[in-house]
Amino acid sequence: MKMEKKSFEIFACETNTLRLTMFKRIDHIEIIPGDIEKTISFYTGILGFEIKQRQKVEVPPLEEIVYIELNGSVIELIKVKNPALPSQNPWQTGYRMIALEVEDMDMAIMYLSSKGVEITWGPVTFGKSRRAEIKDPDGLSIELRQW
Numbered sequence: 001m002k003m004e005k006k007s008f009e010i011f012a013c014e015t016n017t018l019r020l021t022m023f024k025r026i027d028h029i030e031i032i033p034g035d036i037e038k039t040i041s042f043y044t045g046i047l048g049f050e051i052k053q054r055q056k057v058e059v060p061p062l063e064e065i066v067y068i069e070l071n072g073s074v075i076e077l078i079k080v081k082n083p084a085l086p087s088q089n090p091w092q093t094g095y096r097m098i099a100l101e102v103e104d105m106d107m108a109i110m111y112l113s114s115k116g117v118e119i120t121w122g123p124v125t126f127g128k129s130r131r132a133e134i135k136d137p138d139g140l141s142i143e144l145r146q147w
Contacts, residue, residue: 028067028074029098031140036064036079038137043068043075046115047100070100090141097133099143105130108144 033039043049049068056064064079075098090096102108105123112119112134120141122132130146 028076029095030076030078031136031138032078032080032083033136034083034085034138036066036077039077040066040068042137043077046112046117049075086138086140097141097143099145102144102146105132105144105146108132108146 031039040051044051047070049070052067052069052074054064054066061080061082062078063081066077066079068075068077109119109123109132117134120133120135123130123144124132128147132144134142134144136142
């Protein structure tokens with residue numbers, strides 16, 4: 001079937017509009033911690049996330065799901081029975097880290113240091129932004145970015 005050029009342009013325009021309204025944003029990321037209570041304490045007590053929802057799950061190996069939120073950004077913490085250890089290669093294929101925007105890098109570093117959180121990389125300046133890294137209780141990297 002041959003499609004006229006004008007009808008194809010209308011279809012393409014409608015498809016792009018549909019795509020823009022269908023996919024809105026990243027809803028959340030998922031983390032499987034080694035110790036869920038330690039991880040909750042770190043993200044809520046130090047980084048300022050709040051528990052949005054917490055529920056037990058009886059679908060092995062899943063045991064519990066906790067949603068934590070910071071200004072509309074959500075992390076889903078998934079407690080599983082006997083979680084496998086993560087790879088130690090930071091350059092493997094896959095998700096590398098999450099990034100948190102900070103208002104003032106120097107103040108963020110002073111605050112985190114006072115809480116015993118080590119800055120594992122940086123801070124460095126990239127153009128108009130500054131970047132540093134920390135790790136959560138499981139050694140997962142978290143980027144700090146000041147724009």
